[in-house]
Amino acid sequence: MTKTSEKTRTKVRVAMIGAGGMANSVHYPSLSSFDDVEMVAICDLDPNRLNTTADKYHIQKRYTDYKKMIEENTPDAVKTMEVAEKILAKTLLEGK
Numbered sequence: 001m002t003k004t005s006e007k008t009r010t011k012v013r014v015a016m017i018g019a020g021g022m023a024n025s026v027h028y029p030s031l032s033s034f035d036d037v038e039m040v041a042i043c044d045l046d047p048n049r050l051n052t053t054a055d056k057y058h059i060q061k062r063y064t065d066y067k068k069m070i071e072e073n074t075p076d077a078v079k080t081m082e083v084a085e086k087i088l089a090k091t092l093l094e095g096k
Helices: 003-008 021-032 047-056 066-073 082-094
Strands: 012-017 037-043 061-063 077-080
Touching (some): 021 037, 047 061
Parallel strands (some): 012 037
């Protein structure tokens, strides 16, 4: 990669759904290790998990409604955890 392309590279903006044990043990640490990834928003139904994880990974935008999170942040990607994946897939398939 040339110096020019390194300067113009942008970060992938990722919105996160879920802040449970596995997410905090594996997914958040992994994504935070990449220089070209920015976790722009987080969503979880449990306020304690939501705020604890957001504080730990310096994520300012916090939601309990994933649809609102996606709408307001227009991320490049959405990372979901196992249970959230099933809910999101069902919702997307139903067109809601």
